[in-house]
Amino acid sequence: MKDGKVASKSRTVLTDIVLPPDTNFHGTIFGGNVMAYVDKVASISAMRHARAMVVTASSDSLDFISPIKTGEAICVEGFVSSTRKTSMEVFVQVEAEDLVTGERRLTATSYLTFVALDQNGKPTPVPAVIPETEEEKWHYNTAEERFEQRRKRRQLRAEREMGNK
Numbered sequence: 001m002k003d004g005k006v007a008s009k010s011r012t013v014l015t016d017i018v019l020p021p022d023t024n025f026h027g028t029i030f031g032g033n034v035m036a037y038v039d040k041v042a043s044i045s046a047m048r049h050a051r052a053m054v055v056t057a058s059s060d061s062l063d064f065i066s067p068i069k070t071g072e073a074i075c076v077e078g079f080v081s082s083t084r085k086t087s088m089e090v091f092v093q094v095e096a097e098d099l100v101t102g103e104r105r106l107t108a109t110s111y112l113t114f115v116a117l118d119q120n121g122k123p124t125p126v127p128a129v130i131p132e133t134e135e136e137k138w139h140y141n142t143a144e145e146r147f148e149q150r151r152k153r154r155q156l157r158a159e160r161e162m163g164n165k
Helices: 031-050 134-141 143-163
Strands: 012-017 053-064 073-083 087-097 104-117
Touching (some): 012 031, 031 053, 031 073, 031 087, 031 104, 053 143, 073 104, 073 143, 087 143
Antiparallel strands (some): 012 073, 053 104, 073 087
16 A cells, blocks of 8 residues: 555535526526536545546435525535545535625535546555544544445345345
């Protein structure tokens, strides 16, 4: 495994304005658009950490907390929260910003897993992540539990597939 890197080196922020074509008939951003932003920011964070190409291996969940309305900014921020040999967990949070008042509110959170690839498309080792802030340390310290949940989910899926054959 390569030497460690501080989590802040992978931090990625994307801000965009939500316009009418981005919204549904409620005047709020399409969930699929939010998902695309989350995956894009998480991919950049993972590539910054690994300095390699990456692929999305899983998305634990995308929890929508509140809608983002037409005319508000969508602010998407992510960073690598933990690593294994060739994979990285990336935490992403989404906020809405009222561009007139400056008020921000949390609208969604997600954890995604990426695998780093070498020039032949094979998994390649990634540096360990070094958390510095309290937020980074919390995500880092709770990552093993999420990893175990993912492992159990994969195992159950494999068992179901074997039962269907």
